[in-house]
Amino acid sequence: MSDKIVKFIDVSMPTWPCNFRCHYCYVGQHLSDAERNTIMPFKYTPIEFAKLITKRRLGGTCVFNLCAYGETLLLPINIEYAKQILNAGHFVGIVSNMTITKNINELLKLPKEQLSRLFFKCSFHYLELKRRNLLDVFVDNVNNAWRSGASITVEITPSDELEPYIDEIKDFSMKHFGALPHITVARNELVHGYTRLTKHTDKEYIKIWSVFNSDLFNLKNATWGRKIKQFCYAGKWAYSFDLSNGKCYTCSHRKLVGDFGHGKHLPQQPVCYHCPAEHCFNSHAWLAWGTCPDIFKDITYANVRDRIRTDGTHWLHKRVYNAFSQKLCDNNRRYSKFIEWLYKYI
Numbered sequence: 022m023s024d025k026i027v028k029f030i031d032v033s034m035p036t037w038p039c040n041f042r043c044h045y046c047y048v049g050q051h052l053s054d055a056e057r058n059t060i061m062p063f064k065y066t067p068i069e070f071a072k073l074i075t076k077r078r079l080g081g082t083c084v085f086n087l088c089a090y091g092e093t094l095l096l097p098i099n100i101e102y103a104k105q106i107l108n109a110g111h112f113v114g115i116v117s118n119m120t121i122t123k124n125i126n127e128l129l130k131l132p133k134e135q136l137s138r139l140f141f142k143c144s145f146h147y148l149e150l151k152r153r154n155l156l157d158v159f160v161d162n163v164n165n166a167w168r169s170g171a172s173i174t175v176e177i178t179p180s181d182e183l184e185p186y187i188d189e190i191k192d193f194s195m196k197h198f199g200a201l202p203h204i205t206v207a208r209n210e211l212v213h214g215y216t217r218l219t220k221h222t223d224k225e226y227i228k229i230w231s232v233f234n235s236d237l238f239n240l241k242n243a244t245w246g247r248k249i250k251q252f253c254y255a256g257k258w259a260y261s262f263d264l265s266n267g268k269c270y271t272c273s274h275r276k277l278v279g280d281f282g283h284g285k286h287l288p289q290q291p292v293c294y295h296c297p298a299e300h301c302f303n304s305h306a307w308l309a310w311g312t313c314p315d316i317f318k319d320i321t322y323a324n325v326r327d328r329i330r331t332d333g334t335h336w337l338h339k340r341v342y343n344a345f346s347q348k349l350c351d352n353n354r355r356y357s358k359f360i361e362w363l364y365k366y367i
């Protein structure tokens with residue numbers, strides 16, 4: 022079966038509650054504890070949303086990434102949107118701390134064909150899992166998801182507090198997930214432009230966390246602090262969609278493109294040469310998917326998500342692996358060099 026992926030759509034779900042309190046949490050950097058119990062209104066119900074995401078309207082098969090602000094899958098409403106996306110024939114990635122077993126199992130009851138398009142980004146909050154005695158729950162849910170036919174990736178948010186546990190985490194991951202976790206880069210969102218959340222120098226930080234040999238970590242570091250000057254098709258091939266206000270933006274840097282639900286097709290306004298960000302801190306998604314066709318040609322989203330276990334099996338099952346190995350720049354028509362050049366001046 023071949024699935025041609027034409028768009029990557031990152032969906033922010035306006036539910037803040039979370040059963041964890043990780044010390045590096047971005048939500049916690051901005052909100053008080055009381056605010057973190059908030060659920061904002063959704064612009065579209067799951068049924069209304071379903072009408073907006075037909076393959077005809079979106080131009081083909083898409084990969085959606087669903088992330089609630091409190092990244093837990095704590096609320097059943099989050100699951101309803103995932104089901105609608107799968108019903109429409111797209112792929113879904115869900116960001117979760119994999120501890121709300123009841124809701125995860127609700128998804129794992131879906132037909133096998135739908136599970137073959139489902140992917141969990143399993144946030145491995147080691148210290149918080151340990152503190153709450155939930156490591157077993159996490160392991161069971163991650164491995165049950167994979168055994169049920171969904172794909173998984175296990176990702177650590179590095180922090181200075183976690184450093185003494187690096188060897189322990191490596192052993193634990195090899196034992197339970199057959200491979201080392203991927204590593205992201207934690208950011209301090211209270212600093213303009215965002216910096217790495219650490220007391221270490223950049224060089225020290227990279228050295229410490231490189232022991233996990235993670236392509237996710239490598240790509241993020243390759244773009245950290247670096248202004249992207251190449252032509253970027255975010256806003257045309259990839260979007261960040263806010264379910265609370267119905268607006269879609271170019272990417273995590275939220276340059277407005279338009280209303281998600283307006284018109285026959287999604288609004289299109291590629292960012293072109295005018296990247297609004299000081300650095301592309303979510304390059305592992307946008308740039309790996311190929312929104313900037315001239316850079317990172319050899320890396321795909323599969324590279325930053327998959328691992329091969331010691332027994333030869335992959336975290337990404339075949340269908341998701343094939344989908345995530347594609348580049349949007351190969352599946353969409355690019356402007357001519359001349360038109361791209363003209364956009365410099367528009």
Ligand code: SF4
Binds near residue numbers: 039048
């Ligand atoms: S699980 Fe995610 S959302 Fe919840 S506290 Fe930890 S980092 Fe924050």
Ligand code: SF4
Binds near residue numbers: 274295301
């Ligand atoms: S380079 Fe990254 S940050 Fe800049 S517009 Fe493209 S996706 Fe957004």
